[in-house]
Amino acid sequence: MKSQEIRSKFLRFFEDKKHSIVASAPMVLKDDPTLMFVNSGMAPFKEYFLGNAVPKNNRIADSQKCLRVSGKHNDLEEVGYDTYHHTLFEMLGNWSFGDYFKKEAIAWAWELLTEVYAIDEDILYVTVFEGDEEDGTEMDTEAYNFWREHISEDRILKGDKKDNFWEMGDQGPCGPCSEIHVDIRSAEEKAKISGKELVNKDHPQVVEIWNLVFMQYNRKANGTLEILPNKHIDTGMGFERLCMVLQGVQSNYDTDVFSPLIREIETITGKNYGGNEKADVAIRVISDHVRAVAFSIADGQLPSNTGAGYVIRRILRRAVRYGFTFLNKKEPFIYRLVDVLSKRMGTAFPELKEQKQLIENVIKEEEQSFLRTLEQGLVLLNRIVEESNGDTISGEKAFELYDTYGFPIDLTALILSEKNLKLDEKGFNEELQKQKNRSRAASEMSTDDWTILTDDAEEEFVGYDTLEANVKLTRYRKVTSKKEGDMYQLVFNLTPFYPEGGGQVGDKGYLEDTHGDVVYILDTKKENNVIIHFTKNLPEHLNETFKAVVDAKQRSRTECNHTATHLLHQALREVLGTHVEQKGSAVHSKYLRFDFSHFSKMTVEELRDVENFVNRRIEGKLPLEEMRNVPKEEAIAAGAMSLFGEKYGDTVRAIKFGKSIELCGGTHVKNTSDIWHFKIVSEGAVAAGIRRIEAITNDAVKDFYFENNRAYFEMKDLLNNAKEPVKALQVLQEENSNLKKQIETLLKDKAKNIKSVLKNELTEINGIQFLAKKLDLDAGGLKNIAFDLGSQFDNLFLLFGTVQDGKALLSCYISKELVSNKGLNAGKVVRELGKYIQGGGGGQPFFATAGGKNPDGIDEALTKARDYLI
Structure with a gap:
């Protein structure tokens, strides 16, 4: 049975059971601060469960x-090494949201598996929750x-809280679950050991395929459980x-979900899948990871250095390496x-x-960028190896390279092992753990349970029509974090405060009670369909009616910018193309x-045409x-544009x-004239095929x-109020350019004179021509003299010092003959002598420089240079 038919049969089966079939939600979450990505099928429906x-x-x-690939559910490092873990x-x-419960969920699961899919019931096992004394x-x-009623008792296994109790998080809806496992081993293997002994033991052919959560x-903040008023099914x-x-x-990777990708990788790389274990792991990693990255980009999440974007970049870089x-x-x-991926999955996922x-475009650019990083890293690793003493590379150095x-x-x-060197893995892991601890401490947060003040759970946003409203507090909770300290989250029966969403920042403002006491609203966000207001202080009179007031100036400016983004989008499609x-x-x-x-x-x-287009609409x-509240299909039919990666309801x-x-x-804004004017301040690349405009209104x-x-x-004043300041600046630039050329000529003449003097100051030490001297030249001058002298003398060891802008600089030149025959290294020399100028540096074995903040140490560094030749 092909994968497309398997998916279709599942959906048709439940459609016949009176279920609405909905499209997959975007994988990247935008209104749930507890998750970066949808990590389970229930995540898009949390608002219903709550x-x-x-x-x-x-x-x-x-x-x-x-x-x-992040947080509690993280399978990344297992992907590729086994046959059944994946990122995407x-x-x-x-x-079922308060409708059917355990009886129907179990009966339908059994019917689908054994009758529709015709799976032999003799290879199936189920687990149920055994209970937990602590809870x-x-x-x-x-x-x-x-x-x-469906399966023999010897195939019903009892499982503990770890395997058979599902929780949304540390708090919130949860319940026992039944897992359905399948044993696809050969008859010979089954004769050796029963499948029930291998359930939940990470056996690659005895795996869970379905989880029924009741x-x-x-779960409350203190860990206790309370019965939900409505019971739900989540499978x-x-x-x-x-x-x-x-x-x-015997492997997910042998199904038609992955085999077309694997065949394409074989064609591109010339490697045969099944021929070498390390290559096989790499092929599995790449075939898995390209799916995760492609779907993320399609849903609007580009690779980046922070947040969800960093996770996607990390997945792709793992595949590249x-x-x-x-x-x-x-x-x-x-x-x-x-x-290949779009041809195989584009029907089910048209995005x-x-x-x-x-x-x-995005994947190709990311690959090119990371391959350059790998090349740079190889150079840096080789330098670390050259400078190391002994056969072990420090974990601290390796972590710096990684971090x-x-x-x-x-x-x-791997590279160190090829060079017969060892890595101090313990030291690396210690540095990595320190970083994780720092990150964990910075993001540590505790959240109290909601304190409910009224059973009225209805909440209405009235901020499209008014910036002020009389509101009642329906619930609140305290949230404590290391970064923000104590904060309070407030929910009202109605609110004029717009919650962050669709790229727009949340409103700020204040609450005022009947006693004249004021509490400031610092931000407004939406979490699982609830508008939450953030404040540092809890209102004193919780049960009173409050006057909620939005900061009108901030809202007005934000509205100008939001409307301008719509006009900008239209302008770009008009000027650049659809x-x-x-x-x-x-x-x-x-x-x-x-x-x-x-x-x-x-x-x-x-850019000028885009600006003019927007400003004409403002002037118009x-x-x-x-x-408001129109069916999505009706709005689309009327010409409304929808965005990839956005989750829309039935009405929009x-x-x-x-x-x-x-x-x-x-x-x-109520009218485009409120924007006054639109001005682009920058335009640049974000990723391959993605540009970014920043603008103001x-x-x-x-x-x-x-x-x-x-x-x-001010510029005119500096130019003595020149009538034509641009021409005056051009004259100054020409004069400056001519003066620079004159200075360069003078410096070259000076360097020639210095060079002829320096030749006579060379001293022979143990067959090596040596000179250590402080000169009044810049870094370029020192380098030129060093290489000029190097072209005239063999076995040359030079160390020059100079002071530039109050800082010390050392330049070391060593003839290549001395590098190869005597083991001298200019990079090592400047790093060691750099301590005298309170600095450091590096470079190549034959030429290197160091900078420092202590010019007074130059003389001592020059004196110590002689020690390398004695």
């Missing part, structure tokens, strides 16, 4: 893209008895593992796999086809940032036309200014022109 929203249908089924995987799931939970006898508890079946079972193979090390690929090639060119330059530690260890698509935005009160797909740097003329005084809000119409939940433009005007008159 009771913060009501689903359109209480029964849902889907195939959800998931990524497990599909989770087939069916969900005060008993064995899940209800699930056990339901399973007895959400019936809520997740590993699509890749199911394909392995149904296609009769496996190709570099074990497949001998020293040039980009992973991007060539995207074509792969639609974003194919962008994905290829500062991004050079993989496993590659360091290939332009928004790839990210940041809307602040002081500026806006807009990322978009485009293949080249914008010209001055194009276009009114805001808003459509569309914003229209003239011919610009987009789906958007942000706040906007309204008061920021006024400040911009005021500052430029002030700078203009």
Whole structure:
């Protein structure tokens, strides 16, 4: 059975069971601060489990893209070494929100597996929760008895809290679960040991394929459990593992999910899968990782140095280094796999086809960049090896190479072993642990349970129409972190405060009670469909009505910038072409940032045309036309643009200014004339095929022109109020250039004179021509003299010192003959003598420099140079 049919049969089965079939949510989360990525099928539905929203249908089924490479669920380092762990995987799931429960979930799972997929029940095992004394939970006898209706009791196993109790996090909805395991070993292997002995023992052919979670508890901050008012079903079946079972193979990588990618890697690299274990691991790593990276980029997350972007970059770099090390690929090639991936999975996930060119461009550029890093790292590692004493490289040096330059530690260890050297792994791990401890301490946070003040859980956002409202506090909680200290999160029955989202920052403002006491709102965010207000102080009178007031000036400036991003998007598509698509935005009160797909740097003329296009719409005084709570299909049919990577509900809000119409939940000006003026301040590359524009509007433009005007008159004043300041500057530049040439000529003459004097000062020590002297030259002059003398004398050892801008500089030159015959090394010399000038440096064995902050130490360094020849 092909993988596409396997997926389709799952969805059709649950559609027949009255489930709504929904598309996979974007893998990159934008409104859940507890997760970077969707790491399980339930993550997009957390708001339903928490009771913060009501689903359109209480029964849902889907195939959800998931990524497990960070935090609690991290399978990254196992990927490639076994047959069933992945970074990205599909989770087939069916969900019940307060509808059916254990009986139906178990019966339907059994029906699907044994009747629809025709899996032999003799290879299946199930587990149930055995209970936990610490939690005060008993064995899940209800699930056990339901399973007895379908499978023999000797195949129902009891599992502990680790394997059979599922939790969303440290707090929140949770409950016991039943796992379904499959034993695909040969008959001979089964005769040696029963499958029940291998369940949950990490055996590659006895694996879990489906987990049925029975959400019936809520975990409180103090660890205790309380019964949920509504019970839910959350199931997740590993699509890749199911394909392995149904296609009769022993590895996920032998299924048609991965085999086309593996064949393409074989073609590109000339390596045969199955021929060499290390190469096989590399091929598995690459075939897995390209899926994770491609889907992330398609969902709007580009590789970067922070947050989710760093995770994606790390995955891709892991793939590159496996190709570099074990497949001998020293040039980009992973991007060539995207074509195969989009053909195989583009039907189920059309974003792969639609974003194919962008994905290829980004991956190729990242590959090129990291391959350059590897080359640089090899040079630095060779230098470390040259300077080392003994057969062991310090863990501290290896960690610096890893942390500062991004050079993989496993590659360091491999290269050292090839040179018969050892790595101080203990020292490296100690440095790595120190870094992790620092990072953990900085992000450590504790969150109290919500204190509920009213049962009214309804919450309404009124900020589109007003900046002030009388509100009631419905719940609050305390959050403590090392970075922020104590903070309070407040939730109201209604609020005018816009929560951060769609690139727009959250509102700030204040609360005022009837006694005149004021509490400042420092930020507003949305978490699992709840608008949360952040404050340093808890209001004193919790049960009173508060006047909630948004900072009008900040909101107005932010609205100007948000509306400008819509007009900018329209302008770019008009000026550059309809290939332009928004790839990210940041809307602040002081500026806006807009990322978009485009293949080249914008010209001055194009930037001017874009500015003019936007400003004409501002001058045109276009009114805001808003459509609220309209069906998504209706808004799209009306011409509204939707963005890749955004999660939209069944009903949406569309914003229209003239011919610009987009789906958007942000706040906007009532008329484009409110923006006053639009000015681009920068344009540059973010990644291959992605450009970034930063721009300003309204008061920021006024400040911009005021500052430029002030700078203009200051410049004119410095030019003696020249009538044509540009021409006056050109004259100054020409004069400066001529003077520089004259100085260079004088310095060359000076150097020639010095060189003729220095020849006579050379001293022979043990057959070596030696000179250590302080000179009044810059770094370039010292180098020129050193190389000039080096071309005239063999066996030359020179050390020059000078002072530049109050800092000390040492330059060392050693003839290549001395480097090879005597083992002298200029880099080592300047590093050791650099301590006298309170500095350091390095370079090549025959020429190196060091800088320091103590010019008084130059004379002692010059004196000590003689010791290298005695």
